[in-house]
Amino acid sequence: MKKTLVSALTTALVVGAASTTFAATNPFSDVPADHWAYDAVSQLAADGVIEGYGDSTFKGNQNITRYEMAQMIAKAMAKTDVSASDKALIDKLAAEFSDELNTLGVRVSNLERNADKVKWNGEARYTYTSTRDKSKADSKSNDDELLLRLEPSAEVNKNWHVNARLDASTDLAKDSTDPNGKHG
Structure with missing residues (x-):
């Protein structure tokens, strides 16, 4: 099942990876400052949840793989300053993408989820x-x-x-x- 990068961005926003303060500089050449997702994309990049592509683009209209989504979830899982409700959403996403996260080497065992x-x-x-x-x-x-x-x-x-x-x-x-x- 493929998701668009815009959908992934929306999911990342829902899990609270973006905060109310936003990056001052534009990290991606294809996301103009007046784009509806500019602040969120900039903050997610500043937080290290998303990286974009090597040519300094975000490619927000391009489909992503489950593996790419799992990479974003893994980065969100590494964040320690998330609320309890955001943590619950991240855990739900981690359960959905557990096979891909295991491939990435991110441990999502029952012991860790149920600590x-x-x-x-x-x-x-x-x-x-x-x-x-x-x-x-x-x-x-x-x-x-x-x-x-x-x-x-x-x-x-x-x-x-x-x-x-x-x-x-x-x-x-x-x-x-x-x-x-x-x-x-």
Whole structure:
């Protein structure tokens, strides 16, 4: 499926690659300053999302290939200063053009697309134990234990699921900063 470069430009504008400030000089000889897309084309060129052709032309009426569109998507994916809604649109385009992006060497794996979908479970447990020895007067011992457990899980792809567990525990009576082991 071919798209025209003007369509690609419109898509790039929708994904927020253009900002409200525009380049001062004309990067392409075939896009006059009074053209409806001049500001957007200039900004996209300044942002490095589009490059045009070696003869300093943009050729906005020429059809482009899916591979050329994937190149623009890859450059938009590299941008870090995009809004959440623009990121969602870029991710949607990346999914559509994943084969071409993979050919370009741009990684679009499920892990990268779903990095924000890691699930976290866990628990915090406090245990207090008091032991009294009735054979000895006033003989008792207390024990305070704290356990913190975090359990992240993520699906890498349909064949791989990753689970992890991180445990941290302490015996509050023994892990004291007081040299005599007393709390105070």
